[in-house]
Amino acid sequence: AQKITQTQPGMFVQEKEAVTLDCTYDTSDPSYGLFWYKQPSSGEMIFLIYQGSYDQQNATEGRYSLNFQKARKSANLVISASQLGDSAMYFCAMRGDLGGSTLTFGKGTMLLVSP
Amino acid sequence: DTGVSQDPRHKITKRGQNVTFRCDPISEHNRLYWYRQTLGQGPEFLTYFQNEAQLEKSRLLSDRFSAERPKGSFSTLEIQRTEQGDSAMYLCASSLGTLEAFFGQGTRLTVV
Numbered sequence: 001a002q003k004i005t006q007t008q009p010g011m012f013v014q015e016k017e018a019v020t021l022d023c024t025y026d027t028s029d030p031s032y033g034l035f036w037y038k039q040p041s042s043g044e045m046i047f048l049i050y051q052g053s054y055d056q057q058n059a060t061e062g063r064y065s066l067n068f069q070k071a072r073k074s075a076n077l078v079i080s081a082s083q084l085g086d087s088a089m090y091f092c093a094m095r096g097d098l099g100g101s102t103l104t105f106g107k108g109t110m111l112l113v114s115p
Numbered sequence: 116d117t118g119v120s121q122d123p124r125h126k127i128t129k130r131g132q133n134v135t136f137r138c139d140p141i142s143e144h145n146r147l148y149w150y151r152q153t154l155g156q157g158p159e160f161l162t163y164f165q166n167e168a169q170l171e172k173s174r175l176l177s178d179r180f181s182a183e184r185p186k187g188s189f190s191t192l193e194i195q196r197t198e199q200g201d202s203a204m205y206l207c208a209s210s211l212g213t214l215e216a217f218f219g220q221g222t223r224l225t226v227v
Contacts, residue, residue: 004157035215043204045158045218091157101146101213102171105157 002027004092004106011111013082020067021077021090021109029096034075035103036066039089048090051075082113117141119219121207127225128197135193136222140209147190148216149182151175152204161205164190197226 003026013019025034036048051059051066059066067076075094079086089110093103120139128134140147146165150158161180162172166187176182179197184190194201204223208216 033213037218042220043206043223044220045206045208047215047217050215093157095213101210102148102160102163103150103158103216104160107155107157 002029002032002094002096002104004094004104006092006106006109008109009107011109013079013111013113015084015113015115016081018078018080019082019111021079021092021111023075023077023092023106025073025075025092025094027094027096032094032096034066034068035093035095036064036075036077037091037093037105038086039091039108041088045091049077079111084113084115087111087113119207119209119217121205121219121222123222124220125223125225127227130199130226131196133193133195134197134224135191136205136207136224137189137191138207138209138219139189140207141211141217144209144211144217145187146210146212146216147184148208148210149190149192150206150208152206152221153202158206161192194224197224199226202226 005024032053034051038046049061049064065078089108091108093105122137148163149161152158164184179195182192204221206221208218210216
């Protein structure tokens with residue numbers, strides 16, 4: 001079974017500052033993928049970034065980077081230079097490559113960016 | 116708009132009624148997923164299709180739930196004899212193989 005844990009129900013950050021959203025995971029699959037999604041109040045889940053378990057480098061996508069520490073089973077999302085539009089729910093998810101292609105999600109972290 | 120489209124966006128129904136939701140995936144995507152999201156939780160997997168074949172179903176998908184994807188294009192999710200516990204956001208996603216899944220805006224179901 002796979003499990004994602006997001007321990008921060010809510011986070012506050014000031015505009016232009018960086019913020020780290022925590023995610024730890026548990027799986028018995030030797031190969032897996034880790035994802036971060038953003039869910040604004042409109043409800044749509046927006047894909048942000050992906051990290052494969054065998055990727056040598058941490059993934060980056062614009063202002064988003066994934067701090068992947070395999071030994072610690074953590075996959076934290078770092079958002080640099082926060083913007084007001086970053087206020088949303090953020091979900092960490094994983095997919096085990098042996099268990100089909102479905103995603104297991106955490107409970108999410110609500111990020112609020114203040115001016 | 117070439118994203119995943121879901122219809123309706125909102126549905127209010129009386130307990131015991133049947134409801135059907137539709138999802139139109141991104142056109143070249145062969146995989147289609149249904150998830151359910153309740154308040155304060157992350158999405159939970161319900162079922163997925165590869166082309167027209169339904170390959171996996173969650174324990175959450177009781178006998179009152181059925182999903183189809185005729186011809187491997189759009190999909191429908193039907194809930195029969197709705198219960199208050201069915202109130203949730205129903206999310207559809209699609210992907211090209213095992214690449215990242217793209218989600219629609221969801222259908223919010225309220226059972227009164």
